[in-house]
Amino acid sequence: MRGRLLSTTSSLTSSLRRPARPLLSFTSRHATPLAFSSRLIHSRATDFLPANLPEWSDAQRSVREAIAKIVTKYPDEYWMDHDTEHKFPWELYKDLADNGWLGICLPEEYGGSSLGIAEAAVMLQTIAESGACMNGASSVHMNIFGLEPVAKFGTTEQKKRWLPPLIAGKERACFGVTEPNTGLDTLKLQSTARREGDHYIAKGSKIFISTAQVSEKILLLARTTPLDKVDKPSRGLSLFYTDLNRDAVKITEIPKMGRSAVDTNVLFFEDWKIPAEDLVGNEGDGFKIILHGMNAERVLVAAEALGIGFAALRRASQYASERVVFGKPIGSYQGIQHPLAECWMNLESARLMVYLAARQYDQGYTGGEYANAGKFLASEAAFKAAERAVLTHGGMGYAKEYHVERYLREATLSRIAPVSGEMIKNYIGQQVLTLPKSY
Numbered sequence: 001m002r003g004r005l006l007s008t009t010s011s012l013t014s015s016l017r018r019p020a021r022p023l024l025s026f027t028s029r030h031a032t033p034l035a036f037s038s039r040l041i042h043s044r045a046t047d048f049l050p051a052n053l054p055e056w057s058d059a060q061r062s063v064r065e066a067i068a069k070i071v072t073k074y075p076d077e078y079w080m081d082h083d084t085e086h087k088f089p090w091e092l093y094k095d096l097a098d099n100g101w102l103g104i105c106l107p108e109e110y111g112g113s114s115l116g117i118a119e120a121a122v123m124l125q126t127i128a129e130s131g132a133c134m135n136g137a138s139s140v141h142m143n144i145f146g147l148e149p150v151a152k153f154g155t156t157e158q159k160k161r162w163l164p165p166l167i168a169g170k171e172r173a174c175f176g177v178t179e180p181n182t183g184l185d186t187l188k189l190q191s192t193a194r195r196e197g198d199h200y201i202a203k204g205s206k207i208f209i210s211t212a213q214v215s216e217k218i219l220l221l222a223r224t225t226p227l228d229k230v231d232k233p234s235r236g237l238s239l240f241y242t243d244l245n246r247d248a249v250k251i252t253e254i255p256k257m258g259r260s261a262v263d264t265n266v267l268f269f270e271d272w273k274i275p276a277e278d279l280v281g282n283e284g285d286g287f288k289i290i291l292h293g294m295n296a297e298r299v300l301v302a303a304e305a306l307g308i309g310f311a312a313l314r315r316a317s318q319y320a321s322e323r324v325v326f327g328k329p330i331g332s333y334q335g336i337q338h339p340l341a342e343c344w345m346n347l348e349s350a351r352l353m354v355y356l357a358a359r360q361y362d363q364g365y366t367g368g369e370y371a372n373a374g375k376f377l378a379s380e381a382a383f384k385a386a387e388r389a390v391l392t393h394g395g396m397g398y399a400k401e402y403h404v405e406r407y408l409r410e411a412t413l414s415r416i417a418p419v420s421g422e423m424i425k426n427y428i429g430q431q432v433l434t435l436p437k438s439y
């Protein structure tokens with residue numbers, strides 16, 4: 001696969017006399033990764049996965065180094081191929097599972113590492129930053145974060161049943177919340193689960209459910225008490241972690257703009273029998289349980305966006321240093337240099353907000369303003385950096401071989417999901433500025 005891609009792209013490259021693709025090597029740039037001076041400028045755009053970020057903890061730096069060693073084995077060509085051919089990145093997934101990374105946030109007693117969201121954010125940023133972007137991060141995202149509700153609200157029996165296979169990479173799970181008719185208005189979900197003896201009967205549909213093609217399990221949110229029979233709309237929704245039974249659930253993939261190595265699907269189900277023992281927490285408390293992990297998810301998606309932004313900036317800076325037009329490297333022209341400098345500043349300021357939110361979450365803070373703001377700022381900064389990387393490459397930015405067009409497609413996703421920029425601004429407007437709600 002790599003040979004085929006390299007042979008087509010390298011002939012194009014040499015015939016056009018473009019700058020060579022950067023030869024990225026973690027080890028060469030990190031012979032002494034921890035022996036840094038805190039006055040070093042960190043996160044240089046041309047560094048490949050720098051580990052010397054001064055404000056990171058030792059645990060975060062160790063995660064960064066260890067993950068960087070793994071992801072460096074999967075170059076941009078691997079991701080281009082998997083994106084183009086819509087192939088799940090099993091090799092990376094298995095590598096991370098075999099090295100014990102899938103349970104980074106899950107309890108040690110079930111095979112996890114009991115680290116925090118601050119370390120998981122480093123892991124996902126590093127995966128994305130290697131050039132894997134969302135294709136790499138989304139292949140494990142659900143394992144990293146998705147079972148937080150089970151870890152917090154599941155019974156001991158459920159945790160014993162569900163966590164070890166997920167952490168070992170023997171089972172995968174998808175996250176079934178979004179519905180075609182209700183979109184961001186989660187409280188109006190129309191899928192139902194009706195109790196009948198020792199099981200529930202689920203009926204309804206879900207949309208945009210990622211990794212359903214490769215998952216054995218699903219975390220499903222459905223209404224167990226009708227909306228007109230609850231005192232508050234947030235009551236009456238229940239959460240299940242159960243087998244994704246393909247006899248009862250029709251799964252259809254949605255062709256999409258990017259992140260095509262990882263599938264996204266529509267689910268239709270009727271008469272889907274879900275054992276009552278697969279209910280997580282109390283019946284009717286599903287929304288409260290899901291809410292619990294939302295700040296963590298914002299932080300992780302933000303970290304993934306940061307990774308894409310830094311990857312884009314790395315390629316843009318490299319190209320701008322090497323590409324000579326009108327007798328000088330284009331990076332010496334301020335029209336090219338200054339926007340890249342701005343991208344770096346935007347990414348770094350977003351990064352400080354994101355890791356502040358991660359620390360707060362790990363310390364038990366439940367407010368959402370920093371997690372939401374960090375997610376918004378990181379997504380916008382990443383998108384701008386990816387767009388700027390395309391423009392810096394000129395025509396080659398629009399061609400596939402420099403990968404920045406893929407970064408731009410991937411950077412679009414975190415502006416939309418799991419929550420849009422508009423809804424984040426609504427949240428800040430209402431919760432922080434105490435302005436009236438418009439909807």
Ligand SMILES: Cc1cc2nc3c(=O)[nH]c(=O)nc-3n(C[C@H](O)[C@H](O)[C@H](O)COP(=O)(O)OP(=O)(O)OC[C@H]3O[C@@H](n4cnc5c(N)ncnc54)[C@H](O)[C@@H]3O)c2cc1C
Pocket residue numbers: 174175176177178182183184185207208209210211256259264413416417418419420421422423426439
């Ligand atoms: C690739 C991909 C993967 C995904 N994976 C999953 C997954 O695994 N599981 C899952 O459950 N979901 C998943 N999603 C769904 C994702 O979380 C939703 O797309 C997202 O929450 C937006 O919902 P929607 O698409 O229904 O937008 P809509 O709710 O239809 O909104 C459309 C537009 O209107 C705006 N809007 C809506 N209401 C307001 C308002 N009150 N004020 C201002 N603006 C408003 C929105 O910001 C948006 O711009 C995924 C989506 C994508 C694209």
